[in-house]
Amino acid sequence: MFVGGIGAYGGEENAKEDPVMVASNVIAKPVRGVGGFYAMALDTFVAMVKPPFAWREFISQSWFVARVSIVPTLMLTIPYTVLLTFTFNILLTEFGAADFSGTGAALGTVRQIGPIVTVLVVAGAGATAMCADLGARTIREELDALRVMGVNPIQALVVPRVLAATLVSLALSATVILVGLAGAYLFCVYIQHVSPGAFAAGLTLIIGAADVTIALLKAALFGLSAGMIACYKGISVGGGPAGVGNAVNETVVFTFMALFAINVVATAVAVKVTM
Amino acid sequence: MTISRPHSQFPWLKSRFRAVAGPWNRIGMQTKFYGNTLRSIHYAFTYYRIELIRLIAQMGLGAGALIIIGGTVAIVGFLTVTTGALVAVQGYTDFSEIGVEALTGFASAFFNVRLIAPATTAVALSATIGAGATAQLGAMRINEEIDALEVMGIRSVAYLASTRVVAGLLVVIPLYCVGVIAAFWAAKFGTTFIYGQSTGVYDHYFRTFLNPTDLMWSFIQCVVLAVVIMLVHTYYGYTARGGPAGVGEAVGRAVRTSLILAAFVLVMMSLAVYGQSGNFNLAG
Numbered sequence: 353m354f355v356g357g358i359g360a361y362g363g364e365e366n367a368k369e370d371p372v373m374v375a376s377n378v379i380a381k382p383v384r385g386v387g388g389f390y391a392m393a394l395d396t397f398v399a400m401v402k403p404p405f406a407w408r409e410f411i412s413q414s415w416f417v418a419r420v421s422i423v424p425t426l427m428l429t430i431p432y433t434v435l436l437t438f439t440f441n442i443l444l445t446e447f448g449a450a451d452f453s454g455t456g457a458a459l460g461t462v463r464q465i466g467p468i469v470t471v472l473v474v475a476g477a478g479a480t481a482m483c484a485d486l487g488a489r490t491i492r493e494e495l496d497a498l499r500v501m502g503v504n505p506i507q508a509l510v511v512p513r514v515l516a517a518t519l520v521s522l523a524l525s526a527t528v529i530l531v532g533l534a535g536a537y538l539f540c541v542y543i544q545h546v547s548p549g550a551f552a553a554g555l556t557l558i559i560g561a562a563d564v565t566i567a568l569l570k571a572a573l574f575g576l577s578a579g580m581i582a583c584y585k586g587i588s589v590g591g592g593p594a595g596v597g598n599a600v601n602e603t604v605v606f607t608f609m610a611l612f613a614i615n616v617v618a619t620a621v622a623v624k625v626t627m
Numbered sequence: 628m629t630i631s632r633p634h635s636q637f638p639w640l641k642s643r644f645r646a647v648a649g650p651w652n653r654i655g656m657q658t659k660f661y662g663n664t665l666r667s668i669h670y671a672f673t674y675y676r677i678e679l680i681r682l683i684a685q686m687g688l689g690a691g692a693l694i695i696i697g698g699t700v701a702i703v704g705f706l707t708v709t710t711g712a713l714v715a716v717q718g719y720t721d722f723s724e725i726g727v728e729a730l731t732g733f734a735s736a737f738f739n740v741r742l743i744a745p746a747t748t749a750v751a752l753s754a755t756i757g758a759g760a761t762a763q764l765g766a767m768r769i770n771e772e773i774d775a776l777e778v779m780g781i782r783s784v785a786y787l788a789s790t791r792v793v794a795g796l797l798v799v800i801p802l803y804c805v806g807v808i809a810a811f812w813a814a815k816f817g818t819t820f821i822y823g824q825s826t827g828v829y830d831h832y833f834r835t836f837l838n839p840t841d842l843m844w845s846f847i848q849c850v851v852l853a854v855v856i857m858l859v860h861t862y863y864g865y866t867a868r869g870g871p872a873g874v875g876e877a878v879g880r881a882v883r884t885s886l887i888l889a890a891f892v893l894v895m896m897s898l899a900v901y902g903q904s905g906n907f908n909l910a911g
Contacts, residue, residue, distance in 0.1 A: 420879075420883075424883045424886070424887060427887040427890075428886060428887055428890050431890035431891050431893065431894040432746070432890055432894075434894055435742060435746075435890075435893060435894045435897055436742065438894075438897065438898065438901075439737075439738065439741050439742050439897070439901075442901065443737070459721070463717065464713070464717070472750065472886055473883075476753075476879065476882040476883050476886055477879060477882075477883050480875065480876075480878055480879030480882060481875070481876060481879050483875060484871075484872050484874070484875020484876050484878070484879065485872060485875070487871065487872070487875055488870065488871045488872035488875065491871055558721070558724075592871070595871075596871040596872065596874055596875045597761070597762030597763070597765050597766050597871075597874040597875060597878060598762055599875070600758070600762060600874075600875040600878040600879065601758040601759050601761075601762045601878060604754040604758045604878070604882055605702055605754050605755055605758070608706065608750065608751070608754045609702065609705055609706065612705075612706050612709040612710065613705075613709055615709065615713065616709045616712045616713055616716065619713060619716050619717060620716050623716060623717070623720045
């Protein structure tokens with residue numbers, strides 16, 4: 353069984369002041385980062401199916417992520433849906449097809465806004481808090497203390513966090529879709545004067561069960577990768593208090609980049625599947 | 628934590644009052660900080676020019692590990708490339724279902740400019756230069772460097788917050804240009820190269836519907852969003868507390884707040900600019 357030593361995933365580096373070493377460090381550092389991330393991801397997947405599973409930590413983390421995410425989710429979903437419906441309705445009105453605004457709302461909410469807002473919230477709210485928490489523990493050497501006591505930090509801390517992020521983003525994306533559709537309904541019917549029946553009838557014109565399933569799958573995938581990146585950046589923190597802040601900053605950047613990239617690929621695959 | 632203290636009068640009422648008044652006080656303090664920051668901008672220009680220029684260079688390129696992957700410009704470019712590609716993937720397939728896939732160029736010119744470029748740039752700004760500023764200021768705060776600045780007689784709000792707001796405002800201009808071009812390019816590349824539409828058809832509809840006025844408004848939206856985002860992020864960094872974990876949490880809270888504020892500002896500005904008429908004519 354693998355129990356890593358100090359800086360098992362390339363966290364602490366003994367950089368030498370030799371210019372050749374510095375130059376090779378510049379090249380090697382990102383490569384080492386990617387390697388460390390994969391190593392941790394593999395360990396996490398192995399530890400997921402290996403008993404004992406940290407139930408208490410899983411439940412408390414799920415509750416924690418859900419608690420910090422729910423309000424930002426609602427606050428982000430409503431303006432984005434209103435913006436999308438508004439822009440789409442300009443187009444539809446021009447065609448003389450304002451009655452199809454329900455179709456546009458469903459299309460935008462289920463296919464893009466749902467997953468994207470989930471990404472933003474899970475990365476911005478859940479992942480940052482996880483990374484800050486784990487990073488603070490790492491620089492206080494609590495993780496090393498766990499290893500000394502024979503507890504695998506991957507199993508005790510990382511696995512429950514990654515699974516919690518996955519579960520909560522799955523649930524969040526469903527919330528986002530529901531809230532988004534409700535917001536779009538209110539905006540279309542009461543502000544843009546579309547008839548309610550036409551809105552409801554248009555909802556399922558293009559979007560079906562397959563699309564909703566894919567949206568949920570996408571969200572789960574996003575949660576998994578956001579949790580992974582947050583935990584990796586958290587346990588490989590170095591350089592004191594400033595290091596934790598930088599690690600959280602990098603978590604946000606890397607999760608956003610990874611998730612936007614995954615979204616394009618997943619959308620392209622989903623389009624092929626549903627056609 | 629239990630502290631023994633003398634029995635106070637009306638404890639329930641007092642705690643209720645504190646629970647209600649607390650958030651309002653926080654909003655007031657934030658507003659005061661924002662006013663202070665904006666008012667101190669002229670100090671940043673007169674006294675702290677060197678710091679300002681240093682920050683502009685740092686924000687444009689990014690700091691720490693972000694420099695290795697190409698800095699802020701590369702990150703903004705990457706995010707907008709993916710959203711532009713999304714227009715190609717989603718627009719092309721949806722339009723081809725009703726046989727008008729020729730209009731993908733129109734979708735790129737319409738949705739990229741009005742919706743996707745400002746929203747994506749806001750997200751990217753908040754993640755890169757915004758979160759970076761919170762992390763830096765938070766670390767300074769918990770190391771008591773900000774107090775040291777005050778002791779030395781330096782105006783800390785002007786020196787730390789106002790300079791960052793101005794730097795963000797200046798940096799967003801090239802970043803937005805990179806973002807829009809990347810989005811346009813990705814949509815075109817996806818549609819013409821991957822889905823195999825002829826470039827002439829794509830360019831025709833793209834040019835027909837690309838409205839310079841819309842582009843200007845989208846640009847102004849981005850500049851306003853940059854100011855809002857930098858204000859929020861500097862506030863959370865400036866008031867961070869609670870050790871290393873506190874800095875991390877401040878970064879998270881700043882990202883959440885600035886994303887929400889950016890979304891609201893974007894909606895309000897879009898509704899105000901495009902209004903009920905939509906400022907759009909399909910028939911030309």
